[in-house]
Amino acid sequence: MDEEPQARSLKLGGVPANTRVVNLRELGFVGRVSDEARLEIEESEIRAELVLTTAAQFAFR
Amino acid sequence: MRVKLEALPLDTNGAQLLRNILVGERSNPAADALIAHVFELGARYAVLEHPYTDVDYSADYQTFYAVAFKDYPRQTQRLHLFSQDVTDVLEGPFEAQTEGLKQRGYLGFVVIRPISQGPIGRTVLNYPVPDDGLIVRRAARARNRVHLAGAELHVEGAPFIQQEAKVGACAQAAIWMAALPVHLRHRSPRFTIAEITRLAVTPTDAVLSRALPAGSKGLNPAHMIRALRGMGHQPLFDVFKAVGVSVPTGYAASMVLRYLDSSLPVILAMDHVGHAVTAVGYVETPGGALASGETLDVFTRALLVHDDQRGPYRLLPLRADDVDHLPRSRLMMHDDEPLTVETAVSHMFVPLPPRVFLPAHRADIIARDFLRRQAAELGPEIVAMTAIASQEAADTVERFYAAIQQGGFVRRTYLTSAARYRHHLAQSNASPSVKLELLDRTLPHYVWVTELIPRVSVAGPGTARPIVGHLVVNATSSSDIDSDLLVAHTPHMVTHRDINSATTTLGEIDERAVLIDEDHPYQGRLRR
Numbered sequence: 001m002d003e004e005p006q007a008r009s010l011k012l013g014g015v016p017a018n019t020r021v022v023n024l025r026e027l028g029f030v031g032r033v034s035d036e037a038r039l040e041i042e043e044s045e046i047r048a049e050l051v052l053t054t055a056a057q058f059a060f061r
Numbered sequence: 062m063r064v065k066l067e068a069l070p071l072d073t074n075g076a077q078l079l080r081n082i083l084v085g086e087r088s089n090p091a092a093d094a095l096i097a098h099v100f101e102l103g104a105r106y107a108v109l110e111h112p113y114t115d116v117d118y119s120a121d122y123q124t125f126y127a128v129a130f131k132d133y134p135r136q137t138q139r140l141h142l143f144s145q146d147v148t149d150v151l152e153g154p155f156e157a158q159t160e161g162l163k164q165r166g167y168l169g170f171v172v173i174r175p176i177s178q179g180p181i182g183r184t185v186l187n188y189p190v191p192d193d194g195l196i197v198r199r200a201a202r203a204r205n206r207v208h209l210a211g212a213e214l215h216v217e218g219a220p221f222i223q224q225e226a227k228v229g230a231c232a233q234a235a236i237w238m239a240a241l242p243v244h245l246r247h248r249s250p251r252f253t254i255a256e257i258t259r260l261a262v263t264p265t266d267a268v269l270s271r272a273l274p275a276g277s278k279g280l281n282p283a284h285m286i287r288a289l290r291g292m293g294h295q296p297l298f299d300v301f302k303a304v305g306v307s308v309p310t311g312y313a314a315s316m317v318l319r320y321l322d323s324s325l326p327v328i329l330a331m332d333h334v335g336h337a338v339t340a341v342g343y344v345e346t347p348g349g350a351l352a353s354g355e356t357l358d359v360f361t362r363a364l365l366v367h368d369d370q371r372g373p374y375r376l377l378p379l380r381a382d383d384v385d386h387l388p389r390s391r392l393m394m395h396d397d398e399p400l401t402v403e404t405a406v407s408h409m410f411v412p413l414p415p416r417v418f419l420p421a422h423r424a425d426i427i428a429r430d431f432l433r434r435q436a437a438e439l440g441p442e443i444v445a446m447t448a449i450a451s452q453e454a455a456d457t458v459e460r461f462y463a464a465i466q467q468g469g470f471v472r473r474t475y476l477t478s479a480a481r482y483r484h485h486l487a488q489s490n491a492s493p494s495v496k497l498e499l500l501d502r503t504l505p506h507y508v509w510v511t512e513l514i515p516r517v518s519v520a521g522p523g524t525a526r527p528i529v530g531h532l533v534v535n536a537t538s539s540s541d542i543d544s545d546l547l548v549a550h551t552p553h554m555v556t557h558r559d560i561n562s563a564t565t566t567l568g569e570i571d572e573r574a575v576l577i578d579e580d581h582p583y584q585g586r587l588r589r
Contacts, residue, residue, distance in 0.1 A: 013497040020576035022446060024556065029439045031558050031572055032543040037430035041423050041542070047299070047306055051282045051408060054303045056268060058408070060330050060337035061230040061279030 062112070066210065068148045069107040076100060082109065082140065083173060083180055091181060091223050094372025095171065097390065099142050102168045102187055106143040108151070110209065112136030115172045117183050117237075120253035121228045125274065126176070134175040137182055141209055142168040151210065158212035169216040170207055179225030185218045188365070189374050193388070194347055195362060196522050198588045201326035201341035203245035219326070219341035219365075220245075221373040222254070229254040231337050232280035232330075233261065234369040236288055236410075238339040239326035243294070243412050246324065252292050260291030279335070285328065285410055294412035297420055302332060302407035313409070314379045314402045315356035317364065318343060319421035320411045322357060322588060323476035329366070329377075332407035334395050338368040344376065344387070349517040350471060352380065356425070357473045360520070363387055364402060377402055417476065417507050418539035424509030425474040427545050428532040432513075435549075435556070436462040443574070447553050450578050454553045457580075461529065461552045470529070473512040473585065476536055479504035491583035498555040498575055502548055507536035512585045513551075525585040535560075544570060553580045 011017075024030070069078060076096050083092045115137045126133040144166030150158055172182030185207075188199045199217070207214040220241040224234040233254045244251045252260075261284040262275045272278030280288070282298065289296035297320075300306055301313040317327050317340055327340040342365035350359040362383045363376040376391040378384045378401045384392065393400040435443075440462035448455035464470055477485075483500055511532045518526040532549040549556040555575045562571035 012501060013493055015493040015497055018494055018498060018555075018575045018577055020446075020450070020578075022443075022574040022576065024439070024572040024574055025569075027439060027442060029435065029572070031431055031434075031546055031556070031570070033427055033545075034430050034434060037426050038542065040426055044299075044422055047308070050303055050306055051286075051298045051300045054300065054306075055281045055283035057303065058281050058330065058332050059268070059279040059335060060232040060235075060281070060285070061335055 064113075064210070065111055066151060067109040067111075068151075069109060070146065071100075071105050071107055075104075079107065079140075082138075083171070084177075087177060089180070091368070091370055091372040094375065094391075095181065095184070095186075095221075098189065098372065098374055099168060099186060101189060102142075103144045103166070104142045104168055106146050106165070108141045108143070108147060108209065109138055110141065111138040113139040113172065115139070115174075115182055117222065117253045118172065118174050120255040121174075121225060124255040124258075125227045137175065138173040140171045140173060141207070141214075142170065142186070144168060155211050158210065159214075162209065162212050162214055167207075167214045167216060169218055174225065176225050176227075178227075179223040181221070181223040184221040184373065185216050186221070186373060187216060187218050188342060189391070191344065191388070195386075196345040196347055196520060197342060197365065198322070198345055199342050200321040200324055200588060201239075201242045201339075203242040205245065219339075219367060219373075221367045221369075223369045225254075227274065227277055229258045230277060230279040231369050232285055233257045233288075235328045235337040235339045235367075236285060236292075238341070238367045238369075239328050239410075239412055240289075240292055240294070242326055242341070247414065250293055257288050257292070261285065261288035263291075282330070282408055282410070285330075285337075289410060289412055292412070293415060295415055295417060297411040297413045298408065300408050310403065311352065311354050311356070311358050311379075313406045314358040314361065314364075315354070316422060317402070317406070317409055318357045318361060319425065319474050320409075320476075321364070322473065323421070324588075325411055325413065325476070328410040329364075329406050330408035330410070331400065331405040333405065334400075336368075336370070338366045338375075338377075338393075340364045340366050340377070341374075345520060347520050349519075351382075355429070355468050355470065355472055357471065359471055359516070360514075360526070366393060368393060377405070379403065414507065417536050419509065419534065419536045419545060421474055421476065421509060423542075424534040424536065424545070425472055425511060427534055427542070428474065428511035428549075429472060431532065431546050431549060432465045432551070435551075436465040443554060447576060450576070454578065454580070457552050458554070469516060471514040471516055473514055473526075473528075474509055475586070476507060476509055477586075478506060479508055482508055482510060482533070485586050489583050492577065492580045494577045494579050495550055495555060498557075498577070499548060499550065502557070503561075504533065504547065505535050505537040508547070509534040509536045510586070514585065523587070523589070525587040527582045528585040529582050531585075553577050
């Protein structure tokens with residue numbers, strides 16, 4: 001009698017799995033974005049919006 | 062009616078012959094630049110095909126010229142350029158022509174419109190090949206399939222077109238030059254200049270209506286954004302010069318280069334000359350950083366620009382210092398002075414793919430911020446943990462974090478699809494242990510990748526600069542900035558940020574690092 005076909009999880013890459021795992025949250029580090037970076041992003045977005053409020057000053061021909 | 066092919070040997074009088082065909086006796090700097098470019102490419106032979114029905118001119122004809130009182134021809138001519146004589150191939154058996162012409166060095170084609178104010182229609186020519194050590198990155202290249210009689214030819218270049226002043230101005234030409242490579246590469250819808258003008262001027266306004274036909278005397282930034290959106294792109298835009306706007310030195314170049322390095326053409330506007338052009342590539346130095354800064358512009362001498370008035374593949378130096386390192390004949394000039402990105406570029410517009418919601422500068426800031434925070438808050442602990450397995454690896458990690466805090470790496474941030482990211486990583490010489498961590502990560506369709514390049518590094522036409530790590534940011538994000546960064550490879554460590562983890566409480570991101578024993582620098586992604 002034929003055996004039931006079995007699925008097997010593939011181990012990719014041909015190298016052993018990396019085993020040294022560090023939980024960064026337990027070390028007190030979470031990858032949230034700093035206030036300085038948030039401010040920099042906000043400032044650049046506010047500046048980009050000036051394209052529209054200043055549009056009438058320009059004509060490209 | 063039959064199509065006629067005329068053979069044109071480009072010998073000593075070749076330039077004059079081409080000029081007569083293109084513009085006759087009229088002054089036309091774009092035509093002169095185009096002719097100089099084809100001779101620099103090594104053109105020795107041309108074939109003039111006529112009549113040729115060109116889709117873009119047909120749209121212009123239908124929009125304006127068909128209803129003009131003066132008679133305008135409905136057909137164009139198409140000029141094909143080769144680096145060798147092709148008469149024996151074309152006069153030989155038809156079935157051998159495709160292979161035969163391929164061997165004779167096809168350099169591209171120029172559609173010649175029957176309108177004197179803008180005769181250069183759709184044109185695709187090979188990119189320039191500099192002979193002075195500089196590297197041309199053909200960012201906006203697209204493969205064009207061309208048929209000459211029964212033969213199929215290919216040219217990989219950035220499409221160029223001249224404005225013809227009745228259906229569109231430079232702004233429409235710049236949009237067309239930016240959008241066509243995206244259409245050819247990504248099968249997005251194709252738009253003629255007539256259609257771009259219609260999208261830009263609908264609904265019309267007083268500014269547009271000052272010109273007849275409306276929009277033929279130029280567009281302002283709002284009209285350009287409207288056209289790009291109507292064409293199905295996410296119109297990303299920015300302003301670098303205007304009342305109340307100031308940006309740091311190098312900022313405009315760094316912004317433009319991130320999109321170019323993502324194979325996206327960038328429309329550049331220059332307010333003080335009232336003109337718009339399209340950046341289609343850039344010119345890189347093979348050596349280390351040329352200027353202070355931490356972004357790709359420090360390795361870059363110039364943008365390669367299609368200017369409908371000055372010609373294809375012009376050079377727009379980034380800084381005044383770059384001018385003397387570039388061939389003067391290709392420089393963008395105004396009143397006999399070279400224009401530079403730093404002094405001239407006031408706006409940029411990018412035809413982003415519809416599903417990309419995160420701009421490049423935000424991805425770059427997020428990557429930089431993460432690295433600096435990790436170096437400052439966690440550096441010593443990571444060094445100590447790495448030292449358990451290898452002191453040599455720990456020393457590498459310590460030097461890396463010190464360099465991060467001192468701005469010792471150049472960040473190269475570009476957009477790619479998750480599939481292309483995985484493909485290039487799999488093909489790279491990165492450590493197999495690093496690939497193992499990264500290649501089975503679930504990722505969104507588009508990601509921003511930030512490569513970390515040592516400031517002192519070497520690049521070549523066929524090689525990218527070596528990198529010590531890279532970060533991956535979700536390009537389809539638009540809401541929670543804290544969940545944009547997905548993964549970071551830094552020396553001897555891969556940080557996973559699993560924003561869809563089943564093991565954390567609602568809203569928390571699973572943040573784990575995997576320490577890698579075997580790690581080394583590897584080649585970044587090559588932009589040929």
